[in-house]
Amino acid sequence: MARDYYGILGVAKNATDQEIKRAYRKLARELHPDVNASEDAQHRFAEVTTAYEVLSDPQKRKIVDLGGDPMDNGAGARGGGRDPFAGFGGLGDIMDAFFGGGAGGPAGGRGPRSRVQPGSDALIRVGLTLEECATGITKEIAVDTAILCDLCRGAGTTADTGTTTCDTCDGRGEIQSVQRSFLGQVVTSRPCPVCHGFGEVIVDPCRKCGGDGRVRSRRTVTAKIPGGVGDGMRIRLSGQGEVGPGGGPAGDLYVEIDEAPHEVFLRQGHDLHCHVRIPMTTAALGATIPLETLIDGEHDLTLEPGTQPETELMMAGKGMPKLRSSGRIEGRGDLHVHIDVAVPTKLDDEQRRLLAEFAELRGEDSSTLAVAGDKQSGGLFSRLRAKAGR
Numbered sequence: 001m002a003r004d005y006y007g008i009l010g011v012a013k014n015a016t017d018q019e020i021k022r023a024y025r026k027l028a029r030e031l032h033p034d035v036n037a038s039e040d041a042q043h044r045f046a047e048v049t050t051a052y053e054v055l056s057d058p059q060k061r062k063i064v065d066l067g068g069d070p071m072d073n074g075a076g077a078r079g080g081g082r083d084p085f086a087g088f089g090g091l092g093d094i095m096d097a098f099f100g101g102g103a104g105g106p107a108g109g110r111g112p113r114s115r116v117q118p119g120s121d122a123l124i125r126v127g128l129t130l131e132e133c134a135t136g137i138t139k140e141i142a143v144d145t146a147i148l149c150d151l152c153r154g155a156g157t158t159a160d161t162g163t164t165t166c167d168t169c170d171g172r173g174e175i176q177s178v179q180r181s182f183l184g185q186v187v188t189s190r191p192c193p194v195c196h197g198f199g200e201v202i203v204d205p206c207r208k209c210g211g212d213g214r215v216r217s218r219r220t221v222t223a224k225i226p227g228g229v230g231d232g233m234r235i236r237l238s239g240q241g242e243v244g245p246g247g248g249p250a251g252d253l254y255v256e257i258d259e260a261p262h263e264v265f266l267r268q269g270h271d272l273h274c275h276v277r278i279p280m281t282t283a284a285l286g287a288t289i290p291l292e293t294l295i296d297g298e299h300d301l302t303l304e305p306g307t308q309p310e311t312e313l314m315m316a317g318k319g320m321p322k323l324r325s326s327g328r329i330e331g332r333g334d335l336h337v338h339i340d341v342a343v344p345t346k347l348d349d350e351q352r353r354l355l356a357e358f359a360e361l362r363g364e365d366s367s368t369l370a371v372a373g374d375k376q377s378g379g380l381f382s383r384l385r386a387k388a389g390r
Contacts, residue, residue: 003071005064008051013065017056024052112173112199113191115156115213119146119244121251123234126223130262134295134320136227140220143253146242147217149209154247156211161204166195173199213246223255228323230267231259265294270333272319276301277340283307293318293335301337309341 006013009023030036031045050071054060060070122145128137148154157163165171169192176189191197205211221240229235234254241251259267266273272294278287286305290298296318303313319333347355359365 003051003069005051005054008047009055011055015055020052020055024048024056112171112195113197115198115246116154116248117244117246118248119214119242119251121254122241123254123256125256125258126225127258127260128225128229129260130265130267131294132225133229133257133259134227136229137225139223139225139255141223141255142218142220143240144216144218145253146214147219148243148247149206149213149215151208152206152213154213154243156206156209156213156246157202158204158206161202163200163202166192166199166201168192168194169199171199173197213248214243221253225255225257226323226327226329228270228321228329229257229259230320231257233257262294267320270320270322271336272333273336273338275338275340277342278303278307280341280343283309283339283341291315291337294320303339307339307341309339311339313337313339 006015009020009027011019011023015023027048028045031041031048033042033045036042036045054064054070057070063070122143124141124143126139126141149156152158166173169175173192173195174189174197175192176187178187192199195201202211206213209215221237223235223237225235234256237253237255239250240253243250264274276289276291278289282289282303284306286303286307288300288302291301292298293315299315299318301313301315313336315335315337317332318335321329322331322333324330344351
């Protein structure tokens with residue numbers, strides 16, 4: 001069943017190009033992954049993008065208005081029974097059949113295609129430590145990919161031979177056939193099965209690449225990874241992907257970051273979090289302690305007297321670099337230090353005696369402890385509720 005592209009964008013079937021564009025821009029602003037990271041939003045963003053691509057293309061929109069789906073090979077039948085578009089090779093064949101391309105001349109309006117084709121993009125994952133993600137790094141990466149055949153230099157033939165015109169299609173690169181449909185007889189064109197649409201056949205293929213003009217090999221590429229990258233981010237290396245058939249231009253190589261967990265710091269966006277464990281005496285008296293940050297070296301952390309457990313201190317600008325989509329660094333995140341107060345569990349007799357004297361000096365004994373319903377303290381449950389509401 002054909003998808004309702006108009007319904008996906010929320011426009012009427014007679015909507016103008018400007019109305020379609022405005023509807024797409026509005027939805028894209030709401031659903032773009034940079035704004036809404038939910039899986040449902042990403043799925044919807046892909047749907048509305050596809051709908052816009054279809055409805056902004058006059059030829060694809062005609063297919064939709066005829067009840068078909070230009071993004072689905074053979075789609076378009078409404079109701080049961082045989083699909084009236086079955087047997088067509090794709091969008092090009094459907095357009096040829098309905099709008100005059102297929103019967104418009106001996107070559108079907110397309111002709112042979114070039115052996116030289118653009119190469120595919122490639123993706124490789126690279127593991128980085130949190131320090132490397134913060135400071136940036138230049139990595140030498142081994143990539144298994146398609147490179148130009150050094151024997152034929154992309155020609156696909158041996159040195160003394162070339163190509164000859166295909167006898168099956170007479171050099172047109174395609175053959176025509178007549179099919180019966182609900183519209184009557186329709187002439188369609190398909191790539192020639194002998195020359196695969198090239199219109200010519202290699203007489204003596206290169207013994208190294210078999211006529212493809214490229215071979216598989218491992219090579220090393222240099223990737224300059226900027227500071228501020230994070231897990232799942234991708235760095236594009238233009239022209240470092242696979243060389244295309246016939247020695248065509250190479251695609252791009254995408255380096256995806258795989259960030260390893262750190263034993264001290266936890267990353268949340270541009271901010272870092274860590275825990276510092278201090279004795280209860282330090283918490284009571286206060287102190288200035290050295291703290292080793294991720295990339296800025298050692299810095300002093302000041303603890304005020306009476307520091308409580310679970311206190312959170314912030315060191316501004318000591319977090320991760322803020323990497324923008326433009327590739328520029330704009331500022332730094334913060335480092336959040338969470339204080340854990342260690343209460344001693346094993347005391348010798350002297351330590352126990354000194355603590356008892358300290359408690360007596362402060363008037364702290366079991367009779368002074370707050371209990372549930374204590375008006376002065378607010379009660380145990382009140383304090384727990386207040387803590388949960390912070």
